[in-house]
Amino acid sequence: MSLLADTPDPPAFSLRLREATSAAHDQAESQQFIQMLMAGSLNVRALVSLLESLVPVYTELEEQMKAHTADPTVGLFDHRALDRTERLCADLECFGSRGRMLDSPAVSAYVAAISESAASPHRLLAHHYTRYLGDLAGGQAISRLVQRHYGVSADHLTYYDFSDLGDTHHYRRTYRALLDLVPWTPTEQAEFIAECEVAFESNSVLFAELGECCGLSMGERSSIGGIASAETRHTMVLNAPDGGSRRGRQGRRGDRGARTPT
Numbered sequence: 001m002s003l004l005a006d007t008p009d010p011p012a013f014s015l016r017l018r019e020a021t022s023a024a025h026d027q028a029e030s031q032q033f034i035q036m037l038m039a040g041s042l043n044v045r046a047l048v049s050l051l052e053s054l055v056p057v058y059t060e061l062e063e064q065m066k067a068h069t070a071d072p073t074v075g076l077f078d079h080r081a082l083d084r085t086e087r088l089c090a091d092l093e094c095f096g097s098r099g100r101m102l103d104s105p106a107v108s109a110y111v112a113a114i115s116e117s118a119a120s121p122h123r124l125l126a127h128h129y130t131r132y133l134g135d136l137a138g139g140q141a142i143s144r145l146v147q148r149h150y151g152v153s154a155d156h157l158t159y160y161d162f163s164d165l166g167d168t169h170h171y172r173r174t175y176r177a178l179l180d181l182v183p184w185t186p187t188e189q190a191e192f193i194a195e196c197e198v199a200f201e202s203n204s205v206l207f208a209e210l211g212e213c214c215g216l217s218m219g220e221r222s223s224i225g226g227i228a229s230a231e232t233r234h235t236m237v238l239n240a241p242d243g244g245s246r247r248g249r250q251g252r253r254g255d256r257g258a259r260t261p262t
């Protein structure tokens with residue numbers, strides 16, 4: 001038997017990617033804001049703030065994708081059924097939102113990172129992967145939990161509805177298979193991973209900022225079902241335009257700590 005036959009194949013790029021970004025993913029996922037939102041400990045206003053801040057992010061990402069769709073690699077992943085900007089705007093209208101946050105350093109930095117990444121197709125695609133595959137994975141759990149906790153109907157959360165893609169598990173598998181097939185150089189693969197880390201970090205910073213707006217302590221990471229002090233919770237409920245939904249407050253009791261994976 002030759003030496004070559006004994007050498008195991010290196011892991012596929014998509015597996016290395018998942019491994020390399022798992023710490024950055026965990027960091028984003030464990031932010032107090034998103035944990036408390038999922039646990040039903042915040043309110044509809046917090047959800048609306050999250051959706052508002054994502055509008056400029058998707059606007060930039062989708063404009064850049066359209067602008068670079070002639071690139072063969074970008075074109076491979078550029079599917080209009082993924083587009084979220086119009087859906088986000090329609091959802092925000094249902095909530096009576098008058099628009100996005102006027103001054104958000106976290107949103108500005110995230111948008112700037114996407115804009116800069118567009119200088120190279122693989123770096124732009126890193127933002128594409130992190131956003132849409134995140135929406136198709138953990139985003140689906142977020143959607144189910146906020147509907148349940150805050151009594152929000154699915155019609156108001158079309159942002160999380162990817163039914164136009166068909167079988168979303170199959171879509172994610174195909175996406176990862178395509179990532180394995182793209183003939184990127186090792187340097188381009190390393191830059192893709194590094195840009196994914198930028199994207200995860202951008203989300204962590206955004207969650208920290210949103211948490212601060214809700215009166216949570218800045219940068220503090222959540223234990224599962226993060227606990228706000230009674231005073232903090234009071235402030236958040238008072239800050240909600242609807243005073244916090246009744247269903248939301250009831251739902252918190254039974255569901256605190258829920259962290260449902262897809």
Ligand code: HEM
Nearest residue numbers: 028029034129130131133134137138141172200203261262
């Ligand atoms: C509390 C929030 C979150 C939860 C509960 C969550 C949960 C999950 C789960 C369960 C998976 C599937 C892992 C697997 O298939 O093995 C996943 C994958 C992923 N998540 Fe998250 N996530 C969260 C936040 C985020 C954020 C903020 C982002 C970035 C915007 C993100 C991006 C991703 C990506 C890119 C994947 C890989 C998907 C794939 O390869 O198919 N996640 N997440």
